[in-house]
Amino acid sequence: MLRCPIQHGFDSATGSNVYSSLAEIMMNWLTNIARTLIRGLADLSPSCKAATRLQSEGLDRKLLFRQRVGLRFHLLLCKWCRRYGKQVSFLRHAAHEHPDEMTEPVPEKLSDEARERIRQKLHASKE
Numbered sequence: 762m763l764r765c766p767i768q769h770g771f772d773s774a775t776g777s778n779v780y781s782s783l784a785e786i787m788m789n790w791l792t793n794i795a796r797t798l799i800r801g802l803a804d805l806s807p808s809c810k811a812a813t814r815l816q817s818e819g820l821d822r823k824l825l826f827r828q829r830v831g832l833r834f835h836l837l838l839c840k841w842c843r844r845y846g847k848q849v850s851f852l853r854h855a856a857h858e859h860p861d862e863m864t865e866p867v868p869e870k871l872s873d874e875a876r877e878r879i880r881q882k883l884h885a886s887k888e
């Protein structure tokens with residue numbers, strides 16, 4: 762719970778101690794705010810499995826604000842998912858730069874002799 766520092770701990774009877782206790786209260790208040798923010802971000806952060814899925818989806822469509830924030834927070838902490846994201850975007854760019862090579866059939870690299878040897882072995886194994 763966050764508490765307003767103005768309402769708590771301001772002691773007019775102890776005049777010299779007022780500023781140090783006020784500073785202490787302010788520090789506690791700010792610490793509580795930071796903890797609450799970090800806890801909230803951690804709740805938004807997806808698992809690694811979900812983070813990889815979101816990164817792939819993020820290439821095709823704009824993610825929801827909540828998903829973007831959670832994913833950003835996850836990527837701050839997780840180098841494996843950052844690496845996955847780099848690889849996915851590299852593959853995406855490579856596929857877009859060479860679309861003709863992606864649709865070409867794989868060239869036949871076996872020589873005629875190798876084909877014949879395989880054919881003979883297959884026939885021999887059937888008999």
Ligand SMILES: [Zn+2]
Nearest residue numbers: 809812839842
């Ligand atoms: Zn991860």
